[in-house]
Structure formats: structure tokens, C-alpha cells
Amino acid sequence: MKADGVASIPAARRTKLEPEQRREFLKLLGFAAAGSAAVLSHPLSLSASEADDWNLAGVDAQQGLMLASIARLLFPHPELNDSVYVQVVRDIDADMGQRPDLAKLLQNTAATLEQQVGGDWLAASVPEQVQALKSIEGGEAFFYLRNRTIESLYRNPLVWQLVGYEGSSIEYGGYINRGFDDIDWLDS
């Protein structure tokens, strides 16, 4: 039995960050400052030349930018740097290696969406893009994109940090001494 193993778990404690410290910490982790011009004016602040460097197998730069912008439209967190959404594209690219039908499904979907916004997806306004996405809700491609974005985004430790999920706790000794019962607003 491993009962004696319990004692060897590090007793490290992660202390709660004050709001100011938390913002600094988030910045260090690659979060954009909330409300920055880039994220408000356009869902993506990336360029095609940057996308060229992603080195994806089945997704070209233009399509990659479009997929990243869709991921941000689906689950827009203004504090998140575009790189977090680019990770969604990398995961889609990896899926394509497993699912031969996926590339075609997404190509057809891209064509439908571009038609909806009258041509260039990245040049369209956010309301136009949202309207276009609504038109494919309920379809197979939308289901895939929503699910894939969730599994990529909400398994990402950067996103956990943002929303306040603390992930693996055993290396800190669980929460028995780190706030499992620290709620302080119930009596007020």
C-alpha cells in the first residue's frame, strides 16, 4: 500500500494572487491585455505571413487564419492571446491526419462561410462572421469545430489560468490545506 507515499508529496503551497499580480502573471504567460485595440477591432491580429510559419501539414496559411478566427468567434476570451487559438488550428491539423474526410468537410464549410460574407472571410466584420456561423449551426462541421475548439481551448493550462481552474493538485498536496473550504461570502 502507498500510505507512506503520502508523506513524500511536496507540501508546496500556491498562494492566491492579488488582481494586480494576476494581470502581470497572465501577461507573462502570453495573454494580451484585456480590451486592447487589436482584440476589440478584429478577432485576430495575425497576418498571413505569420501563419506561413505554422508549418501545418493539411492546412494552408489562409485556411489556418480562418480556422483560428472561427475558434475565437466561438469562444471569445478577450484576454487570450491569438496563440491560444492557433493551438486549436494545430489540433485540427493533427485530426486531419486521422480523419481523411475532415479536410474536405472543412474546405466545403470554408467555401460556404466565405460565400455568406461575400468573399474574403478575414476582411468581413465580426457581425457578418457571426451571422455566417449561425447559418451552419446544427451541421456536422459546426459540431466538429465547436467540440474541437472546446477540447483544445479548455484543456489548455493557459485557459485554466484565465478561468480559475487549477488543474493537477497532487503535487501541491491537494487542497486539504489550500482552500478547499475557504469560501467567505456565504454569510453576508
Added chain:
Amino acid sequence: MSGSFSQQQSVVVVIGSGAGGGVLANALAQRDIDVVCLEAGRRLDMSEIVNDEAAMFGKFTWLDPRESSGQTIPGFPAWTCKTVGGTTLHWTASCPRMQAHEFKARSTYGAIDDTTLEDWPLAFDDIAPYYSAAEQLMGVTGTHGIERLPGNNNYKVLEAGARKVGYRQIDTNNVAINPTPRDGRGACLQTGFCTSGCVVQAKWSTLYTEIPRAEQTGHFELRPECMVTRIAHDDSGRANEVHYIDAGGTPRTQKASAVCVAGNAIETARLLLNSSSDRFPTGLANSSDQVGRNYMRHMIAGVVGRMPGEVNIHRGAHQAGIIKDERGYNPDRGFVGGILMLTVPFAPEIFAKFLQPNGWGPEYADILAHYNHLAAMLIHGEDLPQASNRITLHQQKVDGYGLPIPVVHYEEHPNTAKLREYALSRGRSVYEALGAKDVYDMVNVFPATHNMGTARMGSDRKTSVCNRWGQTHDVDNLFVSDGSLFTSAGCENPTLTIVALALRQADHIAGRVGRGEL
């Protein structure tokens, strides 16, 4: 040290190593009865158990194909486990006893259209001593002098809201989780990963209790990664062989003096159906045509409150929090069956998928950005047995072992729909009483984890598969040893009752072995 038995030696073969199979096998081995346990899944090393839900899902979940039919989750009708320890790796360790009246469901509730409701062939008093033994074995809090766990934040929210709406029976539940070191296992550190396997072994699982203890007797051999394909019988109709495919893919045959099936309600029924013969053309022990029928899974729904302050729901033991006020029989509510409300946490990914199954956009993302403000409960309600809710074999599709895959069909009874609406409104009121900014329902999004009834016990061999000992009516030395036995579902998590029934069955089998009958 572990026993080792030849395939030619007639032993008791236990199929499955979870709450039913693991407990039964150890109880027999402790009495010097030779047991071979065939387990379809792999034996995880403790170093493979980590605080990572997605990783653990892949390590212990039963992922072989199953077909969904009716109101079941497409492609994944049930979340069962394929691993040494079975669902005791994944379970929350919630251990409420079933209530006395729930063993007399037909007498208590009366005749209800479109159900096959019956009383159990045993009473609460028959099982009470085994409940007590099971609680002691597993170290259930709030029993036998074992203190209860302290409440976590999610519990404190549940309790405060429940008191405001007038509930009184609220506590941190009876859970098979050590509050202090006990029985060679560590104390709960409130890691928040109960359902991903407990790293500190505070949560009882047969993986590190019953299985190694059985091995120490020398009367038990575990064969992991061995998928049973068929149970065969001799000319007299007694089970005499268990056919399986071993870890290397080689077909094997183990001689058996008795066979006990504990593969969880779907696989147990599937194996019996796959074991048809000239004598049992519709499936082994299926002269009643009840194998696979009366499949029950509980009404399960989530209620999530967006609270005015931080909750940090992910910290702490999952179901160490319960409201019991609604569990009784109270037809004034407009339905029969009881309701339990229990604390439950979810990781951000699960909320993102299911808070609104089609949710997206800025408002939805804003809810998720306030993950640390969410409180949640899981509601369990009794659902009623129906002949048409059943496990059948797919006519064409086979799995990697070449076996027809199971089709899981479930439709909600109108009583269950009424129970659900009532339960959701009561659950919502708990969070609204504390000034929740919003409350969300999570309905029809979870795969079934409580699977019951598919080889049920009964006094009448025409309407049941097994007798009060879990022995099949048709085959003298064939037993069912898992939740398939449940005559009705109650509203409680089924594991404690499965363990109690397994201990009771072990007494019965040992007695028969002692008398030379098996």
C-alpha cells in the same frame, strides 16, 4: 502470493474485477476457494494514475463500440470501465444505502402502466447485515464510527442554499473515502480528482484493496486483458467452460465449477446473449426472455449556479455533499420514486460542452470565464423498469474481438419526466436562494454510469433471470454478481448495494461449495 491455475482445473471463474467481481472473488479466496478472475481491461500501475481527466478517461474507459438507441448519448450510451478495478476506478465513492421501501417498489408504488415494476425477492432486513459489512470493508464515512469528511466549498454552497429553502437532511454524505489513514490507505487530500482514480488511494477501489488481498491468499489468479467471449455448458446444462481471448489475442478455455458474471449491466447481458446454445437458443439463462430487458440507469441531471462569489468547485471530494429530504416516497409530488441531490464538480471542458449543448459566443464564453464562480449539483432520481428498455446484440456489427456489439436502448417513462421537472425546479431553488446570477440545467447530456436491471432478481422465473442469491433460474452454477441484479433502481448510487449483494452471494456460494454442491 498469487495463485496460478491450469486451464484444465475446474475453478470458480469470476468475470470482471470491479465492485461486484472484485469483492466476490476476494471473499471466496479468503475462504480457500480457488478463483480465476478474467478481466477485459489492463491493470494500471499506481504511477499511471494522474490528476488529468482527459488522460484518465483514455486509460480506463470502456471504449469498445456500442450502438445507442432511443434517448441515449449517440455513440456513447454508457460510461463504464475496462480496467482492473472496473468502475471503482471512476466512481465517486458515494455510498448511501437503499431505503427499505425501495426493496418493495411494486407494493409501495402500486401498478404503473408500461412498467415491469416488482418487489425485490429480498427485504431490507435481509441485506442490512451485508450493508454493514460492506461499509466496514470499504471504510464508509458516517458509519461504524468513521467520521465524515469535512465539507468543501461546493458543499457549503449546497448546504446554505438547501437550508434557505427548508431542507434539513444535509450532510457530507456516506463516502468510501478515508478522512484519516485507514486499512493501509491514505487520507483524503481533497485533490478534486475522485473520478479520475484516486492517487492517494483514500477512495476505495478493488484495484488496491480486494484484488491484492485475494492474491495474497494463493487461491486467486487475476488474468487481466482477457475478454470473455462465451460461457459454455455441459450436456446436463451446467456451466463448465469459459472461453476468452487473452492479452496476446489467443483464444483460451478455462474449466469452471461455477461462473459468476460481473461485467457491468451492459456487458453482463451481452455475454449471456452471446452465449446462446441449442439448449438456450436466445441466450444463456434466458428462458424468461428477460436477459437484457428492464435496463435502468437513473434520471441524472445537473444543476449549475453562477454564484455571486468564488466557489472553486474543482477543489475537493466530488460527492461529499448530499440533500436527502426528497429521497422518500411522496406521491403528492405527482410521481413515484425518490431523489438525491449531490455535490459534483466539473472541469471547464465539461461545462463548455454541456452547460448549453450548442452554446457559443461572447455571453457563453463569459459564463466559462467565471468558472470559479460556478457551483453544481448532480440529481439522481429513481427510474422504473420497462421491458422495452434493453440491451440487444447488433445484427451486423462486431467489435475487435469479433463479438456482436451491444445495442443500448432507453426511453424515458412519463413518471421519470415528471420526477425530473420537479427535481430540477427544487435544485434551481437551492442556488437561487443564495442570489445566483443565473442557473443552468444539464439534462440528457451525460452517458449512463449507473447501469442496472438487465439480469434481474425475482421470485418468478418467468419475469426474472436470477433468484434472491443472484443464481440464474436456468443454470444451477451460473451467477450474476453486479448491478444487473437490481429488481428496481432506488435513487441511490448503486455500488454499495452491489458490494453488499456480492458479500451475500459469497456466503451462499461458499456454503454450497462446503456442501459439495459446486
